[in-house]
Amino acid sequence: MTTTPIRGLGHPVKRKEDPRFIRGKGTYVDDIKLPGMLYLDIVRSPYAHARIKRIDPSKALAMPGVVDVITGAELEKAGLAWMPTLMSDRQMVLPTERVVYYAQEVAAVVATDRYTAADAVLAVEVEYEPLTPVLDPFKALEPGAPLVRPDREQKTNHIWHWEAGDKEKTDRIFQEAEVVVSQDLYIPRIHVCSIETCGCVVNYDRATDKLTIWMTSQAPHAHRTVFSLVSGIPEHKIRIISPDIGGGFGGKVPVYPGYVIATYAALKLGKPIKWIEDRSENLQADSFARDYHIHAELAATRDGKIRAMRVHTVADHGAFDAAANPSKFPAGLFSVCTGSYDMEAAHVAVDGVYTNKPPGGVAYRCSFRVTEAVHTIERMVDVLADELGMDPAEIRFKNFIRPEQFPYKSPTGWEYDSGNYPATLQKALDAIGYQELRREQAERRARGELMGIGISTFTEIVGAGPSHTFDILGIKMFDSAEIRVHPTGSAIVRIGVQTQGQGHETTFAQIVAEELGLPVENILVEHGDTDTAPYGLGTYASRSTPVAGAATAVAARKIREKARLIAAHLLEVSPDDLEWHDYAFRVKGSPDRFKTMQEIAFAAYTNFPQGLEGGLEAVCYYDPPNMTFPFGAYVCVVDIDRGTGLVKVREFLAVDDCGTIINPMIVEGQIHGGLTMGMAPALLEEIVYDDNGTILTGTFMDYLLPTAVETPHWKTDKTVTPSPHHPLGAKGVGESPTIGAPPAIVNAVVDALSHLGVRHIDIPITPAKLYQLLAEKGVAE
Amino acid sequence: MIPAPFSYRRAASIEEAIALLQQYGGDAKILSGGQSLIPMMKFRLAEPAVIVDINGVPGLDTIEEHNGLLAIGGLVRETTLERSPLIRQQYPIIADTAEVIADPLVRNLATVGGNLAHGDPANDHPATMLALRAEVVARGPSGERVIPIDEFFVDTFTTALAPDEILTEIRVPAPPPHCGGAYMKFERKVGDYAVAAAAAFLALDEAGKIARAGIGLTNVYHKPLRAEAAERALLGQAPSDELFRAAAELAAQAADPTSDLRGPAEYKRAVARTMTLRALQKALSRARAA
Numbered sequence A: 001m002t003t004t005p006i007r008g009l010g011h012p013v014k015r016k017e018d019p020r021f022i023r024g025k026g027t028y029v030d031d032i033k034l035p036g037m038l039y040l041d042i043v044r045s046p047y048a049h050a051r052i053k054r055i056d057p058s059k060a061l062a063m064p065g066v067v068d069v070i071t072g073a074e075l076e077k078a079g080l081a082w083m084p085t086l087m088s089d090r091q092m093v094l095p096t097e098r099v100v101y102y103a104q105e106v107a108a109v110v111a112t113d114r115y116t117a118a119d120a121v122l123a124v125e126v127e128y129e130p131l132t133p134v135l136d137p138f139k140a141l142e143p144g145a146p147l148v149r150p151d152r153e154q155k156t157n158h159i160w161h162w163e164a165g166d167k168e169k170t171d172r173i174f175q176e177a178e179v180v181v182s183q184d185l186y187i188p189r190i191h192v193c194s195i196e197t198c199g200c201v202v203n204y205d206r207a208t209d210k211l212t213i214w215m216t217s218q219a220p221h222a223h224r225t226v227f228s229l230v231s232g233i234p235e236h237k238i239r240i241i242s243p244d245i246g247g248g249f250g251g252k253v254p255v256y257p258g259y260v261i262a263t264y265a266a267l268k269l270g271k272p273i274k275w276i277e278d279r280s281e282n283l284q285a286d287s288f289a290r291d292y293h294i295h296a297e298l299a300a301t302r303d304g305k306i307r308a309m310r311v312h313t314v315a316d317h318g319a320f321d322a323a324a325n326p327s328k329f330p331a332g333l334f335s336v337c338t339g340s341y342d343m344e345a346a347h348v349a350v351d352g353v354y355t356n357k358p359p360g361g362v363a364y365r366c367s368f369r370v371t372e373a374v375h376t377i378e379r380m381v382d383v384l385a386d387e388l389g390m391d392p393a394e395i396r397f398k399n400f401i402r403p404e405q406f407p408y409k410s411p412t413g414w415e416y417d418s419g420n421y422p423a424t425l426q427k428a429l430d431a432i433g434y435q436e437l438r439r440e441q442a443e444r445r446a447r448g449e450l451m452g453i454g455i456s457t458f459t460e461i462v463g464a465g466p467s468h469t470f471d472i473l474g475i476k477m478f479d480s481a482e483i484r485v486h487p488t489g490s491a492i493v494r495i496g497v498q499t500q501g502q503g504h505e506t507t508f509a510q511i512v513a514e515e516l517g518l519p520v521e522n523i524l525v526e527h528g529d530t531d532t533a534p535y536g537l538g539t540y541a542s543r544s545t546p547v548a549g550a551a552t553a554v555a556a557r558k559i560r561e562k563a564r565l566i567a568a569h570l571l572e573v574s575p576d577d578l579e580w581h582d583y584a585f586r587v588k589g590s591p592d593r594f595k596t597m598q599e600i601a602f603a604a605y606t607n608f609p610q611g612l613e614g615g616l617e618a619v620c621y622y623d624p625p626n627m628t629f630p631f632g633a634y635v636c637v638v639d640i641d642r643g644t645g646l647v648k649v650r651e652f653l654a655v656d657d658c659g660t661i662i663n664p665m666i667v668e669g670q671i672h673g674g675l676t677m678g679m680a681p682a683l684l685e686e687i688v689y690d691d692n693g694t695i696l697t698g699t700f701m702d703y704l705l706p707t708a709v710e711t712p713h714w715k716t717d718k719t720v721t722p723s724p725h726h727p728l729g730a731k732g733v734g735e736s737p738t739i740g741a742p743p744a745i746v747n748a749v750v751d752a753l754s755h756l757g758v759r760h761i762d763i764p765i766t767p768a769k770l771y772q773l774l775a776e777k778g779v780a781e
Numbered sequence B: 001m002i003p004a005p006f007s008y009r010r011a012a013s014i015e016e017a018i019a020l021l022q023q024y025g026g027d028a029k030i031l032s033g034g035q036s037l038i039p040m041m042k043f044r045l046a047e048p049a050v051i052v053d054i055n056g057v058p059g060l061d062t063i064e065e066h067n068g069l070l071a072i073g074g075l076v077r078e079t080t081l082e083r084s085p086l087i088r089q090q091y092p093i094i095a096d097t098a099e100v101i102a103d104p105l106v107r108n109l110a111t112v113g114g115n116l117a118h119g120d121p122a123n124d125h126p127a128t129m130l131a132l133r134a135e136v137v138a139r140g141p142s143g144e145r146v147i148p149i150d151e152f153f154v155d156t157f158t159t160a161l162a163p164d165e166i167l168t169e170i171r172v173p174a175p176p177p178h179c180g181g182a183y184m185k186f187e188r189k190v191g192d193y194a195v196a197a198a199a200a201f202l203a204l205d206e207a208g209k210i211a212r213a214g215i216g217l218t219n220v221y222h223k224p225l226r227a228e229a230a231e232r233a234l235l236g237q238a239p240s241d242e243l244f245r246a247a248a249e250l251a252a253q254a255a256d257p258t259s260d261l262r263g264p265a266e267y268k269r270a271v272a273r274t275m276t277l278r279a280l281q282k283a284l285s286r287a288r289a290a
């Protein structure tokens, strides 16, 4: 037996990637420096909507060090003024006639250094004729509203209508229902704000005809395919390398105009080009998230049993539908909005609308609009509880899908794989002392103090996805792993997904360690280079563990099956006489006769049986049979300062269930980060525009990213309900907390004010907004 | 995020710095901590042709008590103020203020001189210095002059300093017996400028009545604001919750904030009232403990 511990599933293995990050030795795109490299910077629009009358680059071109100024007119000649989005829309790379949002790319400057490029951007003269911007999606739908996209055949700002569920049945239940509650909810536009902004370095090697792009990409393979289709360059002549990525959160799934312009410039000028956004550009022009105007209704019995849900949403997609949802899901997986509750029917409709704002609708740590879905249902359940005078915990217990109902077919067509909602909520309530908190709340209320308790019992949907339903631009959403065991018993694993902080290099090594019985430190995980990694759709929507994690386990099991044959040969027994136990193949009945994977690996190259191929490697392209459905119960306790309107999160407990846990330390880290990213839009973050469509929150001075000071102390716990269809029983976890946290916080704040007749508050619940409400209710100090 | 081209001069003495300012006139800017100047340059809101760095000028970074005065050098960093035992024990209102400015990274560089000289009504030291009735010492081509704090702040980003004058020292009267001060700031998140903030300074007489009162407000007016009516209402009175509430209300009425992302004007006024009240309460408890 090997003496080095295996440390497979369930071990809090320290992250293999951290030593390089902690020492500042990571390699991000901006660390790539090539000889003769030129720098690209972008001229951006000061108007949200304007006609471009003239672009005069002559002053910029006259500056020493300026190499080129690229405009839309030039790109048009190359057929590159527009590019396809992942949602079958098209997006301007550089405009030829008009700009449609503030900070939109207008022209690009290439110079010998970054500073000259920045000065030259200001020297490019652009003459605009301002047009009336359309900012409110409801106004955009009115007849006669200015058109955001006159380039389209359809002369309307309406993009698409999408629906799910049974409308007739739902309407019927609403007609006969004893109780109906309805509520408007707005989930504002926010931004992912990765610490690393977007950018690329493009190098075109004329000798080999090869285009290499280092790019901040969450999905390098998909991006390579898009680049090949758009440019006509054969796919094997394009190599996309996604090096260390400083956070993605969905914002690095779309292709941005800067990537295309930089690639064009590299091909045209024959020099390597670097383009790196600065913070303001990232915040002002890159794809945003959320921006859902939701009208939701619940039908219920008088004793609190939910019967049906009806939702209509107006989705503001900005000037281009540049979301990154699976093709058949323009509103992402929003239809999972019936949540953790069993009901007879539901109907969900979403209308996508163009406005003069930056494009997007990216899945910011939300598993494709599940944040919006969970916010809707978790708020609505509280609204209903308030209507009926029920306790929010009680109404949840009453409506939960029961453990024995799994696999559960939801009224909008999803099949939930597994869950035990009552147990998880009960665990959370017991741990936080729910009844005691309710007593304390009553006492404080009597003294005029405002304290609230909020619950969120969410269900996530992750692991896109099964090929019958999920594709992006036609490419099925499988994912892949390739494992090669070396003669001395170490291994390399290459995966089709791309880490941006999730810890793939550690967790995927643990999966292989567990399946093959090799110590985790002897397993190297590589990803992000399209020339070496197997094809995959990338990391977002918590899909890595459910899809690529499964691929890794299955590939490892293929290796194990071959290893069984080699072990049988070495032990001179029949393969059927062997069993895999305690990380070795052992002869049934005499477990002391065994071969470890290390011994088998050596034999695979030195002493393999006749008729068997040498070597020890396997590939798996895993097509998941279903999505996985992580869930959790979060409880939040808040105190409200009546003198300022500040919400103080006193306590927050997150009980998560993500099935089998691969690395508990990494899971806890993901939950801490996710909770913080859930708290932020609930209390702080919002992208705000003025009446002209100029962004008012274009820097971190006004776009309020939380720091450690604003972050409450998170308490975490877990239940474990494995997925029945995942090879390891694992689900995803990265986005559960971002999804589950906001309604827990809002529910707590509303709960603090429920005795004053407050039933809903839109996020972010800023002190200014809350103070105004306190003043209206006569309780401001 | 890249400033316009500029040239950089590092002065080795105060005389050299003044000479450079005279030489370049309006094109030159003094660099202290750079924590206001450099962001403005990066956004190209300021495009000085010449930066005159005074960080090499000796003698501007000391904190001393003499002749009944506390003298803080213009180049004293916020971190130094925050950690100085003298400041923490004798002038806790100044430590309160330094502690809530920006974040530790900014405070390691930002100076108290720069904080006042910038003339930004959103900066925190001005209100405290108004409450403390400090004086500002300026050096220019014709020597040194002392400017009472009430005359120092002229308008947004405008102070009584001439373009060729350098703020060298801030003088604060030594604390009388039974006095206490406090600074209370409400911000949207750490590192933010105040929604509203209040500095309160109280000295009690032997009978426990208020013998001296100073109240300064941050970010609720076009310049740092001294709430004089509120101060007058306190003088000669025995401290009470009612009295403080009345004074806080007067302070809020003096405020004339503008609506922006930090909130509507009415809200800022309310926060100014809450902060004034809380600063007065804390100042009183410190005065009674003194």
Ligand SMILES: Cc1cc2nc3c(=O)[nH]c(=O)nc-3n(C[C@H](O)[C@H](O)[C@H](O)COP(=O)(O)OP(=O)(O)OC[C@H]3O[C@@H](n4cnc5c(N)ncnc54)[C@H](O)[C@@H]3O)c2cc1C
Pocket: B029, B030, B031, B032, B033, B034, B035, B036, B037, B038, B039, B074, B100, B101, B102, B103, B106, B109, B110, B111, B112, B113, B114, B115, B116, B117, B118, B122, B123, B124, B125, B161, B165, B166, B167, B168, B191, B192, B193, B194
């Ligand atoms: C992210 C961030 C957050 C911040 N938050 C706060 C906050 O909450 N509260 C707060 O009070 N401040 C805040 N600041 C501002 C910070 O405290 C500034 O550093 C301070 O206002 C100016 O001090 P400085 O030494 O950096 O001055 P500099 O930036 O070097 O100079 C500022 C201006 O004053 C002039 N000047 C500097 N020194 C002198 C002198 N001795 N004589 C004459 N003129 C001089 C300069 O020419 C320049 O015009 C923040 C800054 C940042 C970057």
